[in-house]
Amino acid sequence: MLTGRQKDILSFIQTEQRDKGVTPSTREIQRHFGFASQTSVMQYLDALERKGFLGRHARKARALITPVQKIRITDIPIYGQIPAGMSALTEQDVEGHVSLDSSTVNASKNGRTFALRVRGDSMIEAHILDGDIVILEDRKDAQSGDIVAALIDGETTLKRYVMDHGRPYLKAENPLFPNLIPARELRIQGVMVSLVRKQLSRARRKRG
Amino acid sequence: MLTGRQKDILSFIQTEQRDKGVTPSTREIQRHFGFASQTSVMQYLDALERKGFLGRHARKARALITPVQKIRITDIPIYGQIPAGMSALTEQDVEGHVSLDSSTVNASKNGRTFALRVRGDSMIEAHILDGDIVILEDRKDAQSGDIVAALIDGETTLKRYVMDHGRPYLKAENPLFPNLIPARELRIQGVMVSLVRKQLSRARRKRG
DNA sequence: GCGGGTAATGTTCGTTTGAACACGTTTACT
DNA sequence: AGTAAACGTGTTCAAACGAACATTACCCGC
Numbered sequence A, B: 001m002l003t004g005r006q007k008d009i010l011s012f013i014q015t016e017q018r019d020k021g022v023t024p025s026t027r028e029i030q031r032h033f034g035f036a037s038q039t040s041v042m043q044y045l046d047a048l049e050r051k052g053f054l055g056r057h058a059r060k061a062r063a064l065i066t067p068v069q070k071i072r073i074t075d076i077p078i079y080g081q082i083p084a085g086m087s088a089l090t091e092q093d094v095e096g097h098v099s100l101d102s103s104t105v106n107a108s109k110n111g112r113t114f115a116l117r118v119r120g121d122s123m124i125e126a127h128i129l130d131g132d133i134v135i136l137e138d139r140k141d142a143q144s145g146d147i148v149a150a151l152i153d154g155e156t157t158l159k160r161y162v163m164d165h166g167r168p169y170l171k172a173e174n175p176l177f178p179n180l181i182p183a184r185e186l187r188i189q190g191v192m193v194s195l196v197r198k199q200l201s202r203a204r205r206k207r208g
Numbered sequence C: 001g002c003g004g005g006t007a008a009t010g011t012t013c014g015t016t017t018g019a020a021c022a023c024g025t026t027t028a029c030t
Numbered sequence D: 001a002g003t004a005a006a007c008g009t010g011t012t013c014a015a016a017c018g019a020a021c022a023t024t025a026c027c028c029g030c
Helices: A004-020 A026-033 A038-050 B004-020 B026-033 B038-050
Strands: A073-079 A094-101 A113-117 A133-137 A147-152 A155-164 A167-171 A187-198 B073-079 B094-101 B113-117 B133-137 B147-152 B155-164 B167-171 B187-198
Touching: A004 A026, A004 A038, A026 A038, A113 A187, A133 A147, A147 A167, A155 A187, B004 B026, B004 B038, B026 B038, B113 B187, B133 B147, B147 B167, B155 B187
Parallel strands: A073 A113, B073 B113
Antiparallel strands: A073 A094, A094 B094, A113 A133, A133 A187, A147 A155, A147 A187, A155 A167, A187 B187, B073 B094, B113 B133, B133 B187, B147 B155, B147 B187, B155 B167
């Protein structure tokens, strides 16, 4: 699709963007490739834009838009504990961040997306391990079978939401853990949409 | 840490960056906030830079660097099949991409990072499911216990690499699958460093 | 050998843009 | 009352920058 030279130009723009944080100007591209004129650069930019590998804002400086930029990155906060529901999402409770493209997370526009670090093995039969980062979406319309984060006795727990004859309860995916039947209210904080596991390297692992 | 107004400016810059793909110029910021002078903007930029919320390239146009940009995003190609080892990584075999910040992947500088979509349940006891995206690093120094992608009979498989009395073999984490003892050569293509699971929504799921 | 896409040069134009200077105003804390 | 910091105006300058025009050369299929 692209000429060898066109690929070079595009990859230079992307590399610069990554390293410097800013797309290069036509003159910078010119200098890097040893062109005697900017027009050469302009021709390449035209070609790249025509072929859809580049976006441009006319008459603006350094206004190239590379495919890398087009990827929608969602910056998801990881909460250690959510005490009082989604209303009190303070920076205080943030343990860290995960950033990933919104296409791999099924992130919808309306609901807020957040993450929890899993503690314990209560969901091990759903193949969710201690230390996993579970990404959830702030939705109230959980369906039976969904894995949800819910507020029980002031603690946030990750369980499978099951509707049994019109009565919902929280099912632990581990026979060693009890299911939770809510006394009155079941407060769902989010529905699991994705999971990220950081594989520990051999050195940091306890057992093989 | 930041003044209310300073936060406004910063958030405007970030929003613009996201929507347009380019950081706004001082004049654009000026216009948006209704300042009669650019100097106001300059003062805010100075403050934001001083407090570490912004990076700047002196004397360059639209050369603001927001915290969002500073996150190192790794764009990882997902391969359906790796036929002949890491040398022949053509765009042909790319099934898609995952983008996530290099801090959650244990991405080292030297090795190339790539991903595979898992097929089958042979690693289910290592809690890796059919459809999961496994992120690997192109390393040759696999240690016993590491989960690796290896080339067996022209097919790439994901197995646990086990060294047994100086003899390596590939262990399936599912009693229904056989372990693979290499006839002569064991070609390791990568070592698993991370995992991403896209939770299917209720509608697209076959069984609860 | 003719046309058309690609590649490159040399030059000029007008705007966009960051930066600086001098000065005025409000807010908040001592 | 004093003062420092944040906030704001008005103006000017030089550099950075995108864009355009005319011109030349190469390569490849027909």
